[in-house]
Structure formats: structure tokens, C-alpha cells
Amino acid sequence: MIIEFQNVSKVLGGKVVLDRLDLGIEKGETFVIVGPSGVGKSVTLKHMVRLLTPDRGRVMVGGACVSEARGAALARIRSRFGYLFQGGALLAWLNVFENVALPLREKTEMTEDQIRQRVFETLRLVGLENDAEKYPSDISGGMRKRAGLARAIVHNPEIVLYDEPTSGLDPVTSRTIDALIDNLRRSLGVTSVVVTHDLHSALAIGTRIAMLHGGRIVELATPEDFVKSTVPEVAAFLESQYISRRGPWERKEQ
């Protein structure tokens, strides 16, 4: 297991968001966490990089306890991650190129030429190589998200966490992002954890899908088994997105 939740509980605003959650994520898989809004999907993700600390239990990353890590140890664990925030979280006073170059400039000894080459390689991957000079305020939400993705993967992290990578995007851009996430797993063996309520995206990219409800995982299955699940919460979620349990569902390779 590269990421492991051991009996993790978290209360926020008086509400139990995670309730003795046990979860294991294998190296190299694309693990998708689905569920309706407010069930704790993003909270789960934030525990992995210690933006949140469990009230009880612990979160392990590659054998190290991230929930108790501090200072240099925490920085070491975090350097294994890339994180795509819902809104991109780009620094407003830096242009797209400078935003993507930021982790390389701050945390590596690469020369400016090497940085430039690496940044443009990554921007080409997300289709933003012609928008490198634009500022976050001058680009669309989808482009901001793609720039955020470029920044998350530019330093070749082992694990990439995606918080709602396709929310607010048009279907074509959403599928482009899906293809990119899938490609990272296939070509580079990157472990991805994706939080989404877009089941179409989850079924397309996930190697395993977990449904979070009431602070616990109510279903954990491969996409093929997930659509056949008889768990009522899953059934309702599938129906809400017009995905039939009875009809044939086939995974299309990206």
C-alpha cells in the first residue's frame, strides 16, 4: 500500500465527516473516490498531505505516518505528491509559465534552460503551450485547471491527488483531463487519487472506485463491479447520473 488510512475519524463543524475510515491505495493505481457533495471526499484527500490531521487514527504514506510528520519529514512526504486543487490555486501575480515553473525553481537545482524545457513539455501535455505568457485572470476556468494540473505534475511526483478535476468543465475538456490522468498511470506508473462526483469520469479512469457515505466507504470495487453494485447509495448515485445497472456498460480505452 502506498497510502493507507487506519481507523481515521474527523469531526468538522460538529459533524462527523470521517468515521473510523480504513482505506488502502495500491502503488500505480487510479483510485477514485465518489459520493455526493459534503460527504468528505476532499477531506479524505487533504488528510493524505496533512492539510488536515485526523482526530483519531492515522494516515500512512509509503510507510511514513503523515499525520504525525512535521518540518523536514513532512516536506519529504509532501514532495512525493502533486495536488490539483478545485480552482487550480494558481498564484495570481505569476503567469502560467511562472506558476508551472515555481516548484522547479524553488525546490530543485535545475538551470533556467532545463526548467524552461521541462515546463513547456508539461504545458504541451495539457495543451497550454501557447498560453504560457497569460496570467490566471486572463484564462478560462478550464485552462486554469489544466495549468494547475501542469504545476502538479511538472516535478514528476509519485502520487497525484485530484480534487474534482472535471467539475465546471465542458465535456470535451473533461475527457481530455480524463485521458491525461489515465495516460499518467499507463505511461509513468503514477499513482492517482481522484475525488469526483462525475461518475462517467470515475468509470473511465478508475482502476478502483470507492463510494463514500456517512463518513465510511460503502462500496469499493472495480468499475465493472461498481456499476453492478446492489448497495442502495451506489444504486441511487448511478441512477442520478443516468448510468443503468442492468444495461451493458463497457469501459472504453482512452
Next chain:
Amino acid sequence: MITREPENFAPPVNKFGEIGRELLMFCREVGRAVLLLVQALWAVRHIVRRRARAEIVLQMFTAGIRSLGVITIVAVFTGMILALQTGIELRRFNQEVHIGTAVMVSMLREMGPFMTGLILAACVGSAMAAQLGTMTISEEIAALEIMSIDPVRFLVMPRLVAMMVMTPVLSFYTCIMGVLGGGLVGATQLGVSWTAYIENATRFAENKDLYVGLLKALLFGMIITTVACHEGFATTHGAVGVGMATRRSVITSFLLMLIVGYFVTRLFYV
């Protein structure tokens, strides 16, 4: 970690419990602000990095050059008011020639650093709190932390260094402009020649007045930056929270500058 986790508190059992909690929260926030200042001062060792130096120069430009217009106007009029008020009183004793001393000493000891501090808290401190508050709300601070980029080194240290340099410089500039404003009133409305005014102004002012004023300005620069950055990082509740952080930053800076200013005066002059 700069990014704060939401906190869960059980409702207080009675009024005393509520007051006690508020007191503890206040003490904790003071502790966090002091710790932020210490961390930022410790981060000054990274000043050798080219990018850090570039950011400091940018912040110095923002704090200094962009505030120069308003500081000039405020300084000149402060000197003019001081000269006019003291001149009217001194004229009753035919001693209006001494307005130079009054203006010079007041500007160097108190008005120069304090007026500079007020303007910088309102113009620069509020902008810092708003910028960092917006960054906190939009998860940019969290993004920096995940990239293992220390927000204190990356954001607070350049601002602190810039303000520690620019506040004394601007305070000195305020003093000069204030004295010139006082001289203008003396020459045009009180019948005091420029020569007599400058001679009086320089005769009684001591080097100590200048040093203490500059020390106050340095402390005010540190207060403004620490308060603004602390409030920015503590921002919650979206755009409303950013507005509240900005407001709190200006008010707290004003109050702290008054209190610290008093104690510095007491330390050096009593």
C-alpha cells in the same frame, strides 16, 4: 504549518467559560503572530537567493515609491499644522521664531514615524492582508505548502524586510517634508524667515531624536507587516472574511503603533 484546520469547540457552559475561551483564543493569536515574526526574521537568511532579493525590491517599490505621493501631502500638511498651532500660541509671547524647534522635534520624535506608520498601515498593510487573505481563501497558501514552499519565506520575509527598510526611510522623508511645510507657514504667515526657522530647527534637535524616531519607524514597519500577514493567513469565510481581515489589520496596527510608540518614548525620554 500556516494553513489552519477548522476547529471544533463544544459550546461554552456559561458566560465565564465563554470569556475564558475568548481570552485563550486572544493569547493564542498573539502567540501565533509573534511566532510568525520570529519565523520571518529567521527566514531572512534566505536573502542571498536572487529571487528573494528581486521580491524584496518589488515590495520596497510597492511600500515606498507607491506611497510617496500621499506621504508627501500628509507630511507637508502635518508640518504646516504644527507650525501654525505652535506659532499662534508663541506669537502671544513674541516667540514665534521658535516654531522651527517645535516642528523639528515633534516631527523627529513622534509625528514623522507615526504619520508614516499610519499611512503605510492603511495603504500597504491593508493591501497585504487582503492579498494574503485572498490567497488563503483560494487555497494558494495550501498549494505552496504542498509544494513544500514555505509561505513565510516566500511571502512574509520579503515584505518584512522591505517594510523594515522603507518605513525608516519614509519616516525620515516625512520629517524633512514636515519641517519644510512648517517653514512655509512660518515664512508666509508668521513672519519667521527661512534662515531663522532652519537655525532654530537644527539648534535644539538632537541626534537622539533622529535615532529614536527611526527606531520607532523600524518597529512600526515590523508591526504593520506581522499584523497584516497574520490576519491574511487567518482569513476564513470568503470575501467577507477578506474584508474583515483587512479591517482588523489596519485597526490592530494603529493600536499597536500607539502603544509601542508610547513605551519607546518612555524608555528613551523618561
